[in-house]
Amino acid sequence: MAGGAADKPVLVRFDGVVKRFGVVTAVDRVTLDIAQGEFFALLGPSGCGKTTLLRMLAGFETPSEGEILISGHEISAVPPHKRPVNMMFQSYALFPHLTVEGNIGFGLRQEKVGRAEIAVRVEDMLALVRLKGYGKRRIDQLSGGQRQRVALARALIKKPRVLLLDEPLAALDKKLRAETQFELMELQRKLGTTFVIVTHDQEEAMIVADRIAVMDQGRLAQVGKPSEIYERPNSRWIADFIGEVSLIEGTVSQTDTIATALGPLLIEESAAKAGDKVCLALRPEKIRLSEQRPAGLEINALAGTVHEIGYRGDISLYKVRLADRSLMKVALANIGGPPPFAVNDVVWLSWAPTAGVVLTR
Amino acid sequence: MRRGPSLFNVTAVALGLAFLYLPIAVLVIYSFNASRLVTIWGGWSLHWYRALMQDTAMVQAAWQSLRIAALSATAATVLGTLSAVALTRYGAFRGRLLFSGMVYAPLVMPEVITGLSLLLLFVALGIDRGFWTVAAAHTTLTMCFVTVIVHSRLVGFDRGLEEAAMDLGCPPLRTFLTITLPLIAPAIAAGWMLAFALSLDDLVIASFTTGPGATTLPIRIYSEVRLGVKPEVNAICTIMIAIVAFGTIVSSLLAKRGAVRREREAALGAAV
Numbered sequence: 001m002a003g004g005a006a007d008k009p010v011l012v013r014f015d016g017v018v019k020r021f022g023v024v025t026a027v028d029r030v031t032l033d034i035a036q037g038e039f040f041a042l043l044g045p046s047g048c049g050k051t052t053l054l055r056m057l058a059g060f061e062t063p064s065e066g067e068i069l070i071s072g073h074e075i076s077a078v079p080p081h082k083r084p085v086n087m088m089f090q091s092y093a094l095f096p097h098l099t100v101e102g103n104i105g106f107g108l109r110q111e112k113v114g115r116a117e118i119a120v121r122v123e124d125m126l127a128l129v130r131l132k133g134y135g136k137r138r139i140d141q142l143s144g145g146q147r148q149r150v151a152l153a154r155a156l157i158k159k160p161r162v163l164l165l166d167e168p169l170a171a172l173d174k175k176l177r178a179e180t181q182f183e184l185m186e187l188q189r190k191l192g193t194t195f196v197i198v199t200h201d202q203e204e205a206m207i208v209a210d211r212i213a214v215m216d217q218g219r220l221a222q223v224g225k226p227s228e229i230y231e232r233p234n235s236r237w238i239a240d241f242i243g244e245v246s247l248i249e250g251t252v253s254q255t256d257t258i259a260t261a262l263g264p265l266l267i268e269e270s271a272a273k274a275g276d277k278v279c280l281a282l283r284p285e286k287i288r289l290s291e292q293r294p295a296g297l298e299i300n301a302l303a304g305t306v307h308e309i310g311y312r313g314d315i316s317l318y319k320v321r322l323a324d325r326s327l328m329k330v331a332l333a334n335i336g337g338p339p340p341f342a343v344n345d346v347v348w349l350s351w352a353p354t355a356g357v358v359l360t361r
Numbered sequence: 362m363r364r365g366p367s368l369f370n371v372t373a374v375a376l377g378l379a380f381l382y383l384p385i386a387v388l389v390i391y392s393f394n395a396s397r398l399v400t401i402w403g404g405w406s407l408h409w410y411r412a413l414m415q416d417t418a419m420v421q422a423a424w425q426s427l428r429i430a431a432l433s434a435t436a437a438t439v440l441g442t443l444s445a446v447a448l449t450r451y452g453a454f455r456g457r458l459l460f461s462g463m464v465y466a467p468l469v470m471p472e473v474i475t476g477l478s479l480l481l482l483f484v485a486l487g488i489d490r491g492f493w494t495v496a497a498a499h500t501t502l503t504m505c506f507v508t509v510i511v512h513s514r515l516v517g518f519d520r521g522l523e524e525a526a527m528d529l530g531c532p533p534l535r536t537f538l539t540i541t542l543p544l545i546a547p548a549i550a551a552g553w554m555l556a557f558a559l560s561l562d563d564l565v566i567a568s569f570t571t572g573p574g575a576t577t578l579p580i581r582i583y584s585e586v587r588l589g590v591k592p593e594v595n596a597i598c599t600i601m602i603a604i605v606a607f608g609t610i611v612s613s614l615l616a617k618r619g620a621v622r623r624e625r626e627a628a629l630g631a632a633v
Contacts, residue, residue: 060524080527087528093521097543107529158529 008035011194012057012162017066019052019218026052028218029066034162039188039195041209043202045241049218050198054164057196058087070161081110086160090167092151094139100126100150101135107158125153128187145176156191165197169204181207202242206230214238230283235361239281244317246287246328247359248280256353261324266299270358279359284317284331286355289341294350301350304328306343320347385602392595399590409592416593422581423597426561429492429577433499434556440500441507441556442549448508449515468505475502476569483570490572498570499560506559507552510616514548547615554612558605 012034019027027049034040042050055061056068059080067074075083086107094103104125105118113121126132129149139147148168155163168184169177185208188195199205205212206226213223221241222234233239236247250260252272257264258280265280272278288294294301304320307327311334318330318341328349332340341347366374392410396403413419444464448457467475479498483490518541526536542549564579571577578601582594 058524058528079533080524081530081532085528087525089521089525091519091521093519093525095522095526095540106526106531110530110535154525154529 008037010034011036011038011071012196013067013069013072014053015067015069017053017056017063017068019049019056019061020064025218027056027063030215030218030220032213032220032223034194034196037192037194039185039208039210040197041205041212042196042198042215043205043212044200044215044221046200048215050200050215051166053215054087054166054196054198057162058085058164059083084161085164086155086158086162087164087166088151088155088168090170092147092171094147094150094154096139098139099135100131100137100139100142103139103150104135104153104157106154111158121157125157128156129153144171145180148172148180152187156187156193160193162194162196165195167199168197170199170201177204184208206242214241216241232357233281233359236279236281236359237361239357239359244284244329244331246282246284248282248326250278250280252276252278252358258358261326262302262322264299265356266353267356267358268354272358272360276360281357281359282328282351282355284329285315287328287330287349287351289318289320289330289332290348290350291345293348300353301348302328303346303348306341306345306347309339309341309343318347320349322349388595389599389602392592392599394592394595397592399592399595409596413593413596418576419578419581419585419593419597422576422578423600425492425575426578429496429499429567430557430560433496433503433560434553436496436500437502437504437556438507438549438553441504441552442511442545444504445508445511445515448512449518464508465505467502468509472502472563472565473569476566479566480569490570491575494570494572495567495575495577498566499556499563502563502566503556503559506555507549510552510555511545511548514545518545547618551612551616554608554615558608558612561601561605561608 010033014030014032017027017030018025030049030053042053044050052061056063059075059078063076068076070084095106098106101122105122108118108121122135123132126135129152131146131149131153134142134146134150139150142150148171152168165184169180172180181204184195184197197205197208206229209226211224212226212229214221214229216237222229222238224232229238230242233242239245239247248260248262248265250258250265252270252274253259253264254274255269256267258267258278260280267280270278293303302322304322306318307321308319310317310319313334315331315333316339318332319327320330321327330349391399391402393405393407394401394403395406395408444460447454448461448464451457454460476498479494479501480490483494488494522540522544523536526540527533531539562579563577564583567577568580568583571580578597582597585591585594
């Protein structure tokens with residue numbers, strides 16, 4: 001299967017799912033398996049259909065075509081309140097007229113669980129999300145981070161087969177978001193529940209998820225482990241969407257060489273045939289910078305001038321202008337000492353043949 | 362530069378308020394007049410309130426009006442809330458524009474026309490006019506006001522709350538009753554109050570649609586006044602003003618509380 005859902009049994013299956021809103025196709029023939037116990041991310045720019053896909057799983061939208069199966073059962077006809085999934089909303093959607101306890105226990109009250117048991121399980125949940133003692137508070141007395149945890153507890157208390165998270169951390173500030181990402185991962189490992197998260201933040205998706213489905217204009221662009229998607233993007237669009245990249249256009253001349261405007265470049269042997277128009281994608285951290293031409297390297301070494309330096313703290317991102325006026329991005333770790341290069345310095349770029357990825361699409 | 366309101370501003374406000382409330386103040390003060398003559402002050406007294414209690418026709422009319430107002434306000438609130446829900450929740454259904462136009466039409470329709478057309482309808486259908494016809498007429502008059510108020514609340518309502526409830530296993534009808542209704546309750550209560558007040562002081566439509574034995578208070582007062590103003594009329598009017606003022610103040614307080622809550626929700630939304 002595409003991306004390889006490990007060896008665990010399939011829990012959720014999208015089979016040729018299409019969703020149209022009038023003339024707009026929000027989700028276009030998505031076929032996707034999500035395994036039991038997986039932390040799965042749906043990633044894409046806004047309007048790519050990822051939220052629609054999630055809402056179809058929750059039951060708020062009905063597929064125009066195709067099937068959605070949970071544990072092998074078709075669920076398109078099952079209304080939201082009867083599905084074994086729970087969702088954490090981007091707005092949190094906490095009930096403002098209920099207390100924290102009232103919110104968290106809401107799902108159990110719908111199932112006519114006894115008061116005593118609800119109280120116990122709500123306490124457990126409060127402990128799980130580190131909100132002990134907050135049960136009697138009103139929602140408007142909580143901070144953003146606390147609300148986020150109440151929403152999480154409310155969605156988890158019914159022990160759903162799948163927990164759906166719609167941009168769960170989008171409203172938190174950067175620092176809190178980073179902490180919460182690790183908390184989510186820990187929680188997911190502890191509970192063993194299948195998590196499906198929707199996010200537009202590729203860094204977040206790569207950190208939390210076991211596997212990522214990148215969506216573009218309603219279609220699945222690539223499905224795989226975060227490292228596969230980063231290291232082996234299957235198209236220019238993916239390479240460009242995930243992380244920083246420099247793209248060099250060229251034509252395959254031999255199985256391990258492409259001809260470009262910058263001269264021949266050595267590549268890893270690829271499936272592309274001689275004469276194919278391809279594109280070489282290079283991640284900035286895989287390129288070396290030096291003052292002199294690196295000894296012994298005939299190709300994959302290019303001269304350029306430093307055009308711009310973007311200081312980011314942990315790394316500095318250099319934009320280097322090459323002979324054909326194109327810009328290449330190079331990342332250097334800031335390991336201390338004065339900056340090695342300044343704007344307008346002449347530098348040499350070099351990289352191993354295995355560093356680049358040849359893209360045919 | 363001077364701070365605070367200028368002399369012109371103060372005068373303008375005072376004149377404006379006097380224009381609006383001086384007649385009412387005069388009426389209220391004269392309802393406590395001891396003199397038999399309406400225009401001559403004879404000292405403070407509750408005499409005319411006692412006299413009013415003896416005036417069974419007037420008390421009955423007041424009772425009639427309160428019952429009609431309560432019934433029609435309740436009916437209008439139920440129907441108005443339902444139509445507001447239909448307008449906000451069912452998207453662009455076929456005939457939505459026509460429906461909203463028809464719901465809001467009584468808002469701008471001259472009362473004389475509404476009253477006359479209802480009269481013609483009741484006559485054509487051979488319905489005996491009385492309590493029920495006035496109540497029905499007032500329901501049609503006030504329903505649109507309830508719709509306006511509830512609709513404006515529903516437009517700002519986060520649908521995510523309903524989805525969250527359903528997601529947690531709450532069936533749609535129960536979701537409406539346990540989540541939506543409590544949150545829009547201030548708007549509904551405000552709508553009821555407004556409908557009640559509108560029904561209570563309506564003269565035009567009531568006089569078209571009423572029949573023997575169903576004289577409402579405004580009709581009663583109007584017919585008394587034509588025979589000469591009796592001081593009891595001042596007393597009953599003062600009581601009416603008190604009731605309507607109470608209703609209006611409560612409804613605006615409820616609406617304000619709703620607005621504060623919405624602000625809080627919005628702040629909640631902004632914070633997340």
